[in-house]
Amino acid sequence: MNGLLIGRSAELGGLVRVLENALDGRAGVALVGGDAGIGKTRLAAELVAEARRRGLRVMVGQCAELGDALPYLPLADALRDPALAEAVAARPILGRLLDDGSAAASSSGLTQQRLFGSLLGMLSDVQPVLFVIEDLHWADRSTRDLLVFLSRMLQSERVCVVGTYRTDDLHRRHPLRPVLAELKRLPSVTAVELRPLGSGEMSDYVATLGEVGARGLGEIVSRADGNPFYAEELFAAMAEGEALPDSLASLLLSRVELLSEPGQRVLRAAAVAGRRVEDSLLREVSGLPVGEFEEAVREIVSRGLLLVEGYGYAFRHALLQEAVYTDLLPGERTRLHNTFATRLTSPAELAHHHLAGHDLVGALTASAEAGRIAERLGAPAEAHRHYDQVLELWDRVPDAELRAGEPKHVLAMRSAIAAADSGDNHGAIARLRAVPPTPEVQERLANYLSEMDQEDEAIAVAESAVATATEPAVLARALATLARCLAWSHRHAEHEPLAERALATARSAGAADAEASALITLASAAQLRGEWVRAENLFFTAAARTSGNLAIDLRALFNLTRVHYELGRLDKAAEVADRGIALAAETGLSWSTYGTDLRFLRFLIHYVSGQWDDAEAMAAGFPTRVGTVPESVLSSFALFIEVSRGLPGVGERLAWLQPFWPDPLVTYMSRSLAAEHSLWNGDPAAALEHIEAVMDILTPSDPGTLRVAATGLAVLSELGRTEGADELIARARYAASTGPDGERGEMGLEGRAWRLRAEAEWSRALGRTDPDQWREVVEAFSYGFVYEVARSRWRLSEALLATGDRTAAQEEWAQARETAWKLGAVPLATALEEYGRRARFVGATSTGGLTAREVEVLALVAEGLGNREIGERLFIAQKTVSVHVSNILGKLDASTRTQAAAIARKQGLLP
Incomplete structure (x- = not known):
């Protein structure tokens, strides 16, 4: 690869930086574009060599011009590396790519998600990795989807993905164009565009190819137009004494015409095969005797038109293959x-x-x-x-x-x-x-219509499937689908008898998938009526055995986890969630809808039960750099722990989530937590804006209204406003008593607790003091919601102090304070310290003007930890720790860390 770096040092440097970031745990993607022959493959090869020098595992795959005919071809190429054999064997779905697919198990709609998830798991296991995908302009749709998935999902893995593509092939409607536009907006993606070499650079490059006179050099440089491959062909033609044709295609074909007749015959056959072809296959298709074929191939290889590659041959450049094929x-x-x-x-x-x-x-x-x-x-x-x-x-x-x-x-x-x-x-x-319209076709069509919210047609089509189905298993599935379509429609009253019939038919026919689907529909109906134990039992039955349909199995486990959670059975909920997460991981479905939902529920169980280190560790795996609605929903979950602990990065996460606020779930999750974040940071006006935005998108009967209304009423208290308080409590009361179709059944434990919290916050907003009301809230959250018990004790303490019961107030404050510091709930702990200082409680400390995060950093400085250790403990960058320490030294007027710790202890700033 003589002269590879001539004119390409900056581009290579950019790629090496992406590689270095990956080694530091910041996964990245680089997209290398340029015209055919401009040097993309050579640049990638130099990066591969650099990666190997740095100890990375290298995976390389190439797309073929057959395109969609061969799905995942570059991935299959990369997985054939013997060094990956053990990792691939541990994930059978990846192994399918290495055979013809005939031995594969039956397919399902989740197969692609399983494949993507399994690859992500494998890359994590074998990291650090450089994965190069060449010629993306020929990539099939599934390979393009895989590239998008990796670009979005790779976060802290030590993985670098590099893709190359030809810009001159990307016509206006080329399918790669929108993919590139989407990916280039991601901060983890680096775009590298290879420009033509300048005349000086091209002169230097040609000089590396061999001896050439000044006149010949000038002609090559002027004709090559900055394209290294064109320059090489011109140099070769000049060396063979040929006249130089006007176009690159003519130049390439002029070199082909110098071959003997058998040589041209073999090269034409190779061009029809594509970029690569096996020796035995090429010999058979050429029709030449063995000796004559081998002489022809030797001639072609000696002229540099084909390269020996494994057990076959590859064109030295795709442009040559295209020129020969087009000339047929x-x-x-x-x-x-x-x-x-x-x-x-x-x-x-x-x-x-x-x-x-x-x-x-x-x-x-x-x-x-x-x-x-x-x-x-x-x-x-x-x-x-x-x-x-x-x-x-x-x-x-x-x-x-x-x-x-x-x-x-x-x-x-x-x-x-x-x-x-x-x-x-x-x-x-x-x-x-x-x-x-067979019954099978109609049942499937009803499912798709339902997913597209075409409710009436979905019901009509499902009814047709039920009416015409004669085979018991088909009838069971049709009944289960009809029951599910009716459950959320204006005809919801009809769905339970149909679900019962579906259940009986499925059990008689042995249709486990239809049985599980009917059980889930019945359980959901029981839950809406407040029949929690019946719902729990039905979900338990649905999740007790596999149905043969992974989507249904994960859905059953998710719902069983959720019901256990709502009933306050956090240990059982954790056990079932772990089962579901393990199943999702084993089958490569960790990033499927229910795989993601199960991980969120497990995160929430950690959060509620006070296992905040585990919750924070899980949240670290939720993406910040989001680009789709599902990713933004998952990212929103991380705000629970980040806001409650006062972690840095909340602002960055919210900035990424803001474009997705038109989505109701993203708004509900992220903006309600953004309101809490604003409240902790002394900006109740901003908090109120977030609350009003969330309330605008919630339906009147949405139970999520309770938590948002409670937060909104707390905001009004901070603002000293009563306007709007009655409206918020009215919304909360309606949501607590009214379901989507009328009267609401009994709510779960958390819902009941938030209902009581909303009532207590309403009283507080109106200036009323009622310790008994706050005792009820504390008791309601005591099923296991550790953090909310502490927050409620804070308000109980304030109410007790206002009524003159100082001893009881101090006791509640002390318990809340102890829990807050144990959890690492720095904003709450800081607020409690300030409240305790104002109330002159024994043991209360002042924050001395330090922020919540600075108090947390100061406590670790006092323990003697260095910046790196503090960063690891708090999951923040060393540079961020350094900024916090500098602020602490300035505020305490200290010149050293030791002096700062001494001053803090003397002033009672440390808990």
Whole structure:
């Protein structure tokens, strides 16, 4: 790679910085773009060499021009590294990529999520890693989805992902364009654009290729237009005494024409194969005797047109392969494609060559099998494309059903399922509407319509499925789907009898998935009525055994965890959540909807039960740099611990979440906690803005209203305002008594506690003092919500002090204070210290003008910890610790850390 760094030092330096960040635990992605021949592969190769020198494991994969025909081709290439054999063997779903897919287990809509999750787990296990994906302009849809997933999910892993692509191939509607635009907005993504080399740089580069006269050098530099590959070809042509053609394609073909006739024959066959081809396959397709074939290949390799690679050959550059392929005559191209088709076994490649060779029968047969394999590999977009290809060819091929191996309506349903799994519910619905309405088709269509909120049509279609189903298992699934569609509609009163019928039918037919679905629907109805024990028992039955459907199994475990949590059975809730999290991790579904929800519930159980170090450790894995609604919901959860502990980074997280505030759940989670953050930081006006924004998006019966109203009433107390207090308590009371369809059943323990908190905060906002009211709140949260018990004791202490019971007030304050410091709830602990100082309670300390975080840092400084140790303890950067320490020294007028600790103890600033 002579002259590789000429003119590319800055670009390589940028890539090395991404690599160094990854080694420091800040995962990153680099996208390297440039015209064909500009030097992207050489730059990537130099980065690979640098990564190996630094001890990183290197994974390299290349996309092929077959594109969507071969899903996950670059990932499969990378996983074939023998060094990864053990890590791949531990995750069978990754192993599927290394065979033809025929041995894979039955597919499901979660297969792609499982694949992505398993890869993320593997990268974490084998880190530090550099993963290079070349030629993204040819990437299939699933590989593009994988790149987006890794770019968003990789956070603190020591992993660097680098992708290269050709900018001159990206026409206006190229599918990579929107992906690049999305990724380049992420701060973890570095974009590197390779410009043409300047004339001086190009002169230096050509000089590294060999001896060339001044005139020849000038001609090469002027003709190459800054493109190193073009310069190499010009140099080679000049060295062979050729006249230099006007275009690069002509130049490349002029070098091909110097080959012997057998050499040209072999190179043309190789061009039809693609960028790479095995030796034995190329020999068979060329039709040459062994000796003549080997002489032809030796000639081609000696001229640098093909490179020896493993057990076959690769074109030295994709531009050469494209030039040779484009130059083929139509009949010649068709014959070669058909010849390859007779010697290949991969259905995806067969489909490609049959179509190019105009063999419609072969194309339909191969496309059907390629679709099934793509489906089992977790490549739904490619499966959908292959199945649609079959359906397009169906009426043009005799005995299509026999050749496809399945009836047309079954393949149409496969195509629809694949479309939905790739995020195209509209396409799935359109496909299913276009085929005969069998009960199976109608049941699936009802599910998709329900997901698209087309409630009335979903119910009508599900009813049709029930009416026409004759097979018991199909009827059970149709009944379960109809019951679920009705449950959240204006006809909700009808859903329970149908769910009971679905349950009985499913048990009789042995349809475990329909049985679990019916149980979950019945349990949800019981919960809404406040029949918590019945709901718990039904969810327990649904989660007791596997249903054969991972999505349903995780849904059952999530709901059982949630009911245990609502009943205050935190230990049981933790046990079931751990079961669900383990199942999600084992199957690669940690980032699926219910995999994520289970992790949040487990986080919440840690938070509520006072295991805050565990909660903070989990929150560290929730993404800050979000780009989708699901990611922003998960990120919002981290605010519980970050706000309550006064951790740095709350502002950054909220800044990332702000663009997603139009989403109701993100607004509810993040802005209600942003209100608490503003309140702790002495800005009740900002807190009120957040509360008003959240209340605007909550429906009147939403139980989340209770917590938000309670916080809003606390804000009004801080502002000394009574205006709006009656409206907030009225909203809270309505939500506590009224469900979506009328009277609300008994609420869970946390809901009941927040109802009492809202009432107590309303009284406080109106200037009323009632210790008994706050005792009720303390008692209500005492089922296990450690933090809220401490916050309620604070208000109880204030109420007791106001009524003259100083002894009881000090006792409640002391208990709240002890809990706050034990939890590391610095904002609450600081507020309690200030309140205790004003009340002149024994043992109260002043904060001396220090912020909550500075008090926390000061306590660790007093223990003798250095900046690095403090940063590790508080999960903050050393630089941030240094800023806090400097502020502490300034505020205490101390010149050393030891002096600051002594002053703090003397002034009673430390708890």
